[in-house]
Amino acid sequence: MLKGLLGRLDQWIARFALVSLRGLIWPFLIAIAAGSGVWMIRHQDQLNQMSQNRLPHDVRVNAVWYTAGALLALFVAHAVVAFVIRLRTGERQSLRATELVNQATACLLGLPFVAAMLTPTLETKRPILVLVFAIIAALCCVPTLMLFGGREPFDEDHDDKERRWDRIEKWLVFALLMAMFAGYALFFSRLAITNHHAIGSRTIDLGYYDNIFYQSIHGRPLACSFLKAESHVSAHFDPILVLLSPLYLLYPRAEMLLVLQSVWLASGVFPAYLIGRKVLDSRLAGLIIAAAFALHPAVHGANMYEFHSLTLIATPLLWALYFLETNNRRGYWITLPILLLIREDVPLLMCFVAAAAILTRKPGYARLGWVTVAVCGVYFAVVKLFIMTSPDLLNAGDESYGFSYYYRDMIPNHKGVQGLALSLLTNPSYTVQHMLAEPKVEYMMKLLVPLGVLPLVAKPGRFMLVYGFIFTLLATRKPVFETGFQYSMLLVPMMVALTPMGIRRLRDGQLPRMLAIEPQKVVVACLGVVLIASLAVSWRFGAIWKNTAFRGGFARITRELDEGQALRYQKIREMADMIEPGAGVTVTNKIGPQVSNRQHVFLYRQKKVKESHYVFLDERDLKGKF
Incomplete structure (x- = not known):
């Protein structure tokens, strides 16, 4: 009898606990x-x-x-x-x-x-806290998202009503994707041009690239009068600019580059969509992955920081990853040369992509991987040994722009690549300490939180992130690990592509069984987290919504010209238009992009005033230099 009473008491307490909780x-x-x-x-x-x-x-x-x-x-x-x-x-x-x-x-x-x-100003004073709030808010939505399971993929045996719905869905998704592309391209083209007209761009780097386009279309490939040896090969080798230079004839001024960069990045929504749809067999998944790319603050930062060839890597890299996912060898081998032409160090990145492909153990991917590594290795060697002005990995040399100072703390004895290698081999504890400095943790959170940290789940594809981690986290120079610069493009496209792969791994793994839920509910919940986190982080750190954190490069951007800025730009254009096309001009950093579309244009510090017919200065650039 006592045993029965205790049993009923146990049941009552268990039920009371359940009722109290729920x-x-x-x-x-x-x-x-x-x-x-x-x-x-x-x-x-x-x-x-x-x-x-x-x-x-x-x-x-x-x-x-x-x-x-x-x-x-x-x-x-x-x-x-x-x-x-x-x-x-x-x-x-x-x-x-x-x-x-x-x-x-x-x-x-x-x-x-x-x-x-x-x-x-919370996003500027305590950015990590804001990022934590964003991921908490997204995760809180998981139970609600679990109520939904998603529609089953279209089946040939479905009735006519289902077929009609599928056609409507197809066209609706296409319309939304095109709206995403057009909206991004128009918004960022206008924003970049407005910032440029507010004198928010600089000779370094928009003026450089504007001059490269001008020189290339006039028969001097990659020439740049601002640089050592009057050629961009003293810093980078990016022949993609020569191939794109005919577009400069449409509007031969720096604004064309800003529009080109915005449209180029906007087109990344197409491969991002295709990757999401292919991996998760869902058009909705494709749209969310495309939106995650378009909303990402690091994409906005690269877009709004002048113009850089490295920024152009995003879209073709997404296409290459899509072709790898779909086993489209022809598409991959067409895309690879385009990637190699973007910048001389892209072959190093593609070696890690190739290694990740090998690790998938898919039939034929081992050969694709090692052939990619061989092609990239040969291309990199030829470019460094026979084309660029320095064969050094960090570009050291009198006629080159070296990048050793980017990694100053890892090269304490100024020994270049050798010093960097010695630090890695002899002081691993310092290396980890250096890579986990608070600004770099914040940087990684800004890259990963919008994607729900899911790229880190995508095994073995996550191996392709290693090069980007090495490049950014070993650096001492702050712009290398800030989202307002172009260097994030070594990571973001791959992270976006890895996001649906991480979701797929969770769906097909032990998680649904452990939680006793349908696998499709895991997909819906993860996609919801990605969308909510992307919106939240973009809201406080991106360029679409006004906030105090977003930077396009070193400075905040101008969204609308006030009366004074509009008048100043009008006067600058009037003066620039008075200069004869063939005249040489010496400029300061702020003025350069306004007149860099000519053969002979120099920075004031180059001391080539005697070779110029005009000196075009902004007094703000001259403070403390007399």
Whole structure:
């Protein structure tokens, strides 16, 4: 008898614990989150005080009423759901109703974190905290997203209604993808041109590349009068610019480069979409992966930092990864030469892509991998030994622009590549310490959080990230590990491509069985996390929405010209148009991109004033130099 009583007591306590968790604890937590989140959104002027927990007592009491209101709303929702269940089943299932309401409203747990991201300048003062808030808000939506399972792929046996829906879906997705492409291209073209007209661009680097395009279309491939040896090969070898230079005839000024870069990056949504659709067999997945690329703050930063050949790697690299995923050898071998022509160090990156392909153990990929490595190795050697002005890996030399200072802390004795190798081989603890410095952790979070950290799950494809990690995390020079510069393009395209592969690995692994859920629910939840995290991080760190954190290079961008800026640009254009096309001009850094479309143009510090017919200066560049 005692044993029976104890058994019933055990059952009662277990049920009480379950009811308390589902019917009391979770609703109460959701109500607290929803109430505080709504209060914060409605009282944004007090967010700074709230972030320091210094709200007056009467204000706190007032905020409690928001929580009470949220709790009441949850109670009403529970009653409605319970009533609907009883109508449909004829049974009273209060616990089931509570479970459904909790799951549907779990996303509200992230509301106070989203609201906290509205705190003025928080993204500049505490960026890591904002990134943590973003991923928490996204993860809070997982239970809600689990309610959805996604539609099954189209089947040939579906009836006519299903076929019609599939055709509608196909055209709707196509329209959304084209809108994404056109919207990105137009928005960033306009933004880049506006910033340029506000004198937000510099000779270093927009003026350099504008001059390269001008010189190349006039029969002097990769020539640049600003540089040593009056050629870009003293710094980089990027013959893709020569192939693109005929476009310069359409509008022979720096604005053409800014539009070209924006349209080029915008077109990356197409391979990103195809990768997502192929890997996860879903058009919706493709759209979300494409959106993640277009929303990524690092893509915006590279787009808005002048013009750089390295930025152009993003789209063809995504195409190459798509062709690898689909086993399209012809497409891959067509894309590889385009990638190699973008910059001399791209072959090193592609060796790691090839190694990742080998590690997949797919039939034929071992040969594809080692042939890629061989081709890249030969190309890199030929370029460094016979074309560029320095054969050194870090480009050291009197007639070259060396990059050893990028890695100054890893090369303490100024021994170049040898010193870097010695640091790696003899001081691994310092190497790890150097790579995990707080600014670099922040940088990696900005790259990975918008993608739900899923690229790190994608085995063995994640191996292709190694080169980008080495390039950026070993650096001392800050621009190399900041999202406002072009160097992130060594990582972001691959991270975007790896995101659906990471989701696929979770779907096909042990996670669904461990959680006792359908594999497709894992896909939906992960895609939801990616979309929400991408929107949140782009909102506080990207260029689409105004915030205090975004930088295009070294400075904040100008979104609209004020009256003074418009008048200044008009005067600069009038003066620039007065200069004869064949005249030599000496310029300062701010003025250079306005007149760099000529054969003879020099920076003031080059001391070639005697070779110039005009000197075009901005006094702001001359402070402290007399």
